[in-house]
Amino acid sequence: MSARDRETVEALARVAAALDGAVLGLGTAALAVVSLAKYLAASGALRRIAEAPEVAIPDLRYSLLxxxxxxxxxLAVVRGLVRSPPWGxxxxxxxxxxxxxxxxHTQTCLFGEWRGIFGWTFDLHALFFKSLKEQTITSFRWVPFALVDPASASDKSTEMIHVKLDGAVQQSLPLTTVYxxxxxVEQNSYTLFQTIVGNGYPIALLDEEKILPIGKEITAIGLCRVNNQNVEITSxxxxxxxxxxxxxxxIEAELDSRARTLFWVTFALGTMSVGLLGHAIYRFWEKVKQHRxxxxxxxxxxxxxxxxxTGENGSDDDFPGEMGDGQLCVICLRKRRKAAFVPCGHLVCCCNCAKRVELMNEPLCPVCRQDIQYMLRVYDS
Incomplete structure (x- = not known):
């Protein structure tokens, strides 16, 4: 790990441990809330899919609809073969x-990483932001299509369900990679300049093509309705x-596994956040008590x-000759030691010098240089 990465990790650790772990606790609580929202979404989707009937395509019009x-x-679940409509x-x-x-069709420009001629590097940046640097160009095309029952796919007059793909382009589709x-990438003068002064340069272009072929058997889960005498399904x-x-x-098994994982992740993150926030609250209360x-x-x-x-006590402070060196204030060497510092417990100053020490920006014990929380007045027996 480079020096810059080490400094970044240390800075992140200091921020996470700030306020006795309250920042880390709040961050963990936010992750727990996000995980809980995903768990509720996954469990809700699982419940709706489990309740949705699985209907054959020829029976949709006369049974479900x-x-x-x-x-x-x-909502229904249908399974059929991809087919282009007769007029499509x-x-x-x-x-x-x-x-x-x-x-x-997707084209992705891949970059290579190196230290550069000046030794510049930032491994954490390459790890978290490498995908942002890669330039991707995607073209998506589709035409209206339908699903037919696999048992009667050879019959051209069989009942079919038309798929409305307009609102589901961003979802994961069962595409097959064919190219x-x-x-x-051909090297040029600009690539040479990037190689010299930077830590990333283009090395290749990844050209990829995926399709949904005609005749592929897939499952569709969505809202079915009749529109202009045609049965349609939308996401x-x-x-x-x-x-x-x-x-x-x-699909139910995959959603159930995802929901279980999200549940235990939410439980672990919630427990950790409660512990961290409880510790931070306890430490804050202890500091309030100590301050009081x-x-x-x-x-x-x-x-x-x-x-x-104002009284008559301490009249011997004006006669240092009657006291030993171990009883004189270490600062003024004139008055008796009467102020003890807490928490170190050193009795080395008179009251006036102790007050001057207290007024400093960083009150420290003159002997051990430890932070001073408060002072106690000590009386002779």
Whole structure:
């Protein structure tokens, strides 16, 4: 680990431990809240998928959607083969030349990391922000398509369900990679300049193409309705799946595993945040008590010193010759030692010198240089 990385880690550790761990506790609590929200979303989606009926495509119109009004829809799970409608079109990507209904073409510029001629490096930056530096260009194309029942796929007049993909483009789709090629970047003068002064330079272009081919069997989970005599299915915002290679049982198993993991992560983060915040609150209360005790002790100290100044006590302070060297104030060497510092407990100063020490920006014991919390007035027996 480089020196800059070590300093960054130390700074992050100091920030996390600030306020007796309260900052770390609040951060952990925020992560627990985020994990709880994800757990509730996953468990809610699991419950809705478990309650959704799995209906064959030919039975949708006359069983699930029978009796629904205009614009009404129901959640259902259907499984079928991808097929282009009779009046529809299909795509032929240049990379694969296969017939498909969805095509996704991605080009990613990959960068190499090195220390550079001046030895500059920042490994944490490369670890967390490398994906931000990689330039990615994505083109997404699709045409209207439908799903047909696998048992009657050869019948062109079979019932089909039209897939509305407009609102689900950002979701994970069951695409198949058909083209994957790494193209080296031609070096030029600008690349040489990046190599000399920087710690990252382009090395290759990753060209990738994924498609949803015609004839692939997939599962669709969404809201079904009848629109212009056609059965349509659209994505449900509360469910993270719309089109998938998995069956309904496999989707439920994956969501159940995700929900269990999120539950225990939420429990662990919540317990840790409660412990950290409880420790920070306890330490804060202890500091408040210590501050209150110190203030009361200081008030008693000043009150006792004022009584000595107005009374007859301490008349031997003006005669240092009658006292030994071990009884004289180490600062003024003129008066008797009467002020003890807490918490070190050294009795080395008179009351006046102790007050001057107290007024310093950083009150320290003259002997051990330890921080002074408050002072006590000591009386001879």
């Amino acid at each position: 029978a009796g629904l009004g205009e614009g009404e829809s129901r 079109k299909f795509l032929i990507p240049p990379g694969s030349r296969e017939h498909c209904v969805v095509a996704k 994957h090629k790494l193209i080296p 449900c915002p509360e469910i993270p799946f719309f089109l998938s290679d998995l069956t309904k049982g496999e 005790e110190a203030r009361q002790a200081q008030q008693r100290f000043h009150q006792a010193d004022d009584e000595d100044d």
